[in-house]
Amino acid sequence: MPSNTLIQDIHTSPVPSFPVEVILLPSKGRSYLATRTIAPGELIFVADAFGTTMCDPWLDCGICHYCWSPIRSRKDQIKLPNKAKETTGEKKSARPKQETVMVFCNQECWTLYSPSVADMVCRVEQKVRRTWNDAVARHWTLKSKPTLQTATRPAYKEQIEEALALADSREKVLDLVDNDLAQFLNHYWAAVDSLIQEQVSQMENNSDSNARRTPPNQRSEALFPMLAKYLLSGDNNAQLAPKTSDDDCETTRLVTEIIMRHQHPESSTTQVNATFADYCAMQSNELTILRQELKSEMDDSDEISAPSAEACAQERQQHEIVKLDEPADSEHWHWRRLLSLVPAHLLSCLYVYLRLRDAFFLVLLDSTSDGLPLPSLTIDQATFRAILYREVANSFGIRDASDELLGFAVFPRACFFNHSCCPNVQKKRATGSPSKEQVGEEEMQRVRQMEYWSTREIQAGEECCISYGDISKSREERQQRLEEMYFFRCSCPRCIDEEKQDTHSECNKS
Numbered sequence: 001m002p003s004n005t006l007i008q009d010i011h012t013s014p015v016p017s018f019p020v021e022v023i024l025l026p027s028k029g030r031s032y033l034a035t036r037t038i039a040p041g042e043l044i045f046v047a048d049a050f051g052t053t054m055c056d057p058w059l060d061c062g063i064c065h066y067c068w069s070p071i072r073s074r075k076d077q078i079k080l081p082n083k084a085k086e087t088t089g090e091k092k093s094a095r096p097k098q099e100t101v102m103v104f105c106n107q108e109c110w111t112l113y114s115p116s117v118a119d120m121v122c123r124v125e126q127k128v129r130r131t132w133n134d135a136v137a138r139h140w141t142l143k144s145k146p147t148l149q150t151a152t153r154p155a156y157k158e159q160i161e162e163a164l165a166l167a168d169s170r171e172k173v174l175d176l177v178d179n180d181l182a183q184f185l186n187h188y189w190a191a192v193d194s195l196i197q198e199q200v201s202q203m204e205n206n207s208d209s210n211a212r213r214t215p216p217n218q219r220s221e222a223l224f225p226m227l228a229k230y231l232l233s234g235d236n237n238a239q240l241a242p243k244t245s246d247d248d249c250e251t252t253r254l255v256t257e258i259i260m261r262h263q264h265p266e267s268s269t270t271q272v273n274a275t276f277a278d279y280c281a282m283q284s285n286e287l288t289i290l291r292q293e294l295k296s297e298m299d300d301s302d303e304i305s306a307p308s309a310e311a312c313a314q315e316r317q318q319h320e321i322v323k324l325d326e327p328a329d330s331e332h333w334h335w336r337r338l339l340s341l342v343p344a345h346l347l348s349c350l351y352v353y354l355r356l357r358d359a360f361f362l363v364l365l366d367s368t369s370d371g372l373p374l375p376s377l378t379i380d381q382a383t384f385r386a387i388l389y390r391e392v393a394n395s396f397g398i399r400d401a402s403d404e405l406l407g408f409a410v411f412p413r414a415c416f417f418n419h420s421c422c423p424n425v426q427k428k429r430a431t432g433s434p435s436k437e438q439v440g441e442e443e444m445q446r447v448r449q450m451e452y453w454s455t456r457e458i459q460a461g462e463e464c465c466i467s468y469g470d471i472s473k474s475r476e477e478r479q480q481r482l483e484e485m486y487f488f489r490c491s492c493p494r495c496i497d498e499e500k501q502d503t504h505s506e507c508n509k510s
Contacts, residue, residue: 018045020464022416029283031418031463038458044425045452045464047414050261050274051391052398052448053254054102054407063406065102065118066109067447068398068429076106081122101125101253116267117260120363120375124256125249127359156198159191160334170298173341174291181287188338189381192350196357248352254408255356255387256377264375278412279390286389288487293343353384393486396427396450411450420465420492421478425452427466465492475499 019042020032038044054065062071071077080102101122104110110118166184167173176184261268262276339347360377367374394415395408417425430449458464469481475498482490 020044025463028418030416031465032416034458034460034462034464036460038454038464040454040456042454043451044454044458045414045417046273046430047411047450047452048273049409049448049450050272050276050279050412051254051258051387052407052409053250053257055405056250058406059100059103062103064105064109066104066113068406069105069447070400071103071105073106078104078107078110080104080118081126099129112270114261114267114269116264116375117257120260120267120377121253121256123363123366123374124356124359124377125253127362128249128252128355156191156194157334159187159194160338163187163191163338164334167341168337170294170341174294174298178287181290185286185290185385188342188346189385191338192353193381196354248355250408251352251388252356252359254391254410255379255384258387258410259377259379259383260375263377267375274412279410280386282390282394282412282415284386284389285392285394285487286385289389289392290343290346292487293345297343349388352388353381356384398429409448409450414450414452417452417464417466419468419482419486419490420463420494421467421471421475421490422492422494423465423467423471424454424456424458424462425464425466426455427452475502 019035019038021035022030023033025031032045034044052065054063062074062077063069064071079100102118104113104118163184166180166187167176173181173184258276258279261272356379360379363374364376366372367376391408391410394412395410396414398406398409400406414427417427427450430446430451452464452466454464468486469478471478473481475495479489479495482488
């Protein structure tokens with residue numbers, strides 16, 4: 001999470017070589033303002049992508065993960081993972097079928113993307129797909145019940161109790177002010193991390209001679225699915241996956257690339273004019289999304305309120321009567337109470353987080369057991385949330401000439417261009433060629449950049465705005481789309497004028 005000092009620095013920092021600077025505007029947040037008069041058709045800004053992910057349907061369809069262009073030569077393309085290469089520590093006969101994770105035009109695109117970053121993204125996705133395949137995710141059946149030793153974990157219990165003290169019903173969650181809602185979520189996620197770390201430590205402490213003789217994939221791959229069952233449902237009939245594995249992999253690829261470039265900057269073979277600090281300086285939409293999803297569920301549900309504390313106590317008592325041979329787990333019941341207050345969207349995010357933690361842990365075990373020179377990746381709930389909730393409403397769709405969506409990319413330094421239905425700036429993909437024989441490496445790097453061009457004269461001190469979608473639609477349609485996708489209502493001059501016109505027309509009719 002960015003510090004206040006970092007954000008303050010970015011507020012007033014001019015952008016080198018470009019005629020814009022970031023200024024904090026009342027009621028609008030940070031925005032780019034012109035530092036001088038800008039002529040029509042002038043290039044005013046260029047942004048580099050810091051994280052990317054391709055949509056799953058395109059992974060096997062010949063779209064390069066680096067330059068986002070159709071593969072021109074099947075002979076030169078590079079598909080990852082290399083199916084001819086054995087995965088370390090696994091027998092060929094035991095390996096499940098692995099779908100393509102990445103494809104590049106040729107050696108040049110693969111090198112510019114970074115071979116080590118691509119390798120790590122593929123390794124993580126292999127772990128995710130192997131351990132949490134569709135069949136397993138839909139109904140994970142354990143031979144024995146989870147034996148999570150949480151009764152003597154005061155930190156874990158305290159976090160849950162702190163969250164429930166802030167709000168014990170869905171209505172109260174919605175009524176929380178921003179600071180209290182943020183604290184509620186912090187306690188929720190801190191409890192998750194506390195439980196995860198305790199179980200990992202317990203596993204590591206129990207790695208005696210018998211455990212060390214067990215292959216890493218067999219020793220560890222059940223841990224996080226078991227935790228998911230405990231946290232999301234708590235019984236052996238848990239429905240783990242709210243959506244398919246492939247859908248989640250788009251998110252895990254994006255997060256893995258960003259973590260890799262942040263924690264191992266030496267792995268990047270090209271210089272990107274963006275950093276993880278720039279990424280974290282973007283606005284997080286976590287609170288807005290939570291409120292939006294929770295309100296939507298409450299509006300759609302006949303039972304608006306979450307079960308009362310008394311109802312949960314009665315349910316627990318009934319559980320103890322029916323299943324006398326199973327001692328009640330107070331933490332389990334606390335979890336059920338807490339999870340009843342949050343929307344399904346948040347449970348889905350927790351599910352993806354567990355899959356990432358699981359995959360990172362398995363990659364680490366592979367490297368330590370087999371002596372592989374792999375960089376280690378670490379992630380906690382704060383980093384995961386910082387990445388996930390800043391991508392929402394801040395990423396740009398990557399589209400081809402026919403406007404087909406190929407994937408998403410995050411351009412951190414471009415997020416300060418606010419929306420207007422009468423924009424004075426237009427964004428477009430930088431031009432370039434995926435063939436290094438035709439152009440130099442510097443030109444090749446431009447294909448992953450977004451350019452911003454003035455569409456009219458912009459005066460010094462004037463805000464520079466782009467459009468976030470189709471501005472040919474009616475005001476009602478534009479406002480609805482902006483609210484649903486970007487969580488705000490537009491108050492640009494055009495919208496204000498059209499609203500006045502509509503009001504005037506209604507008055508005349510009456």
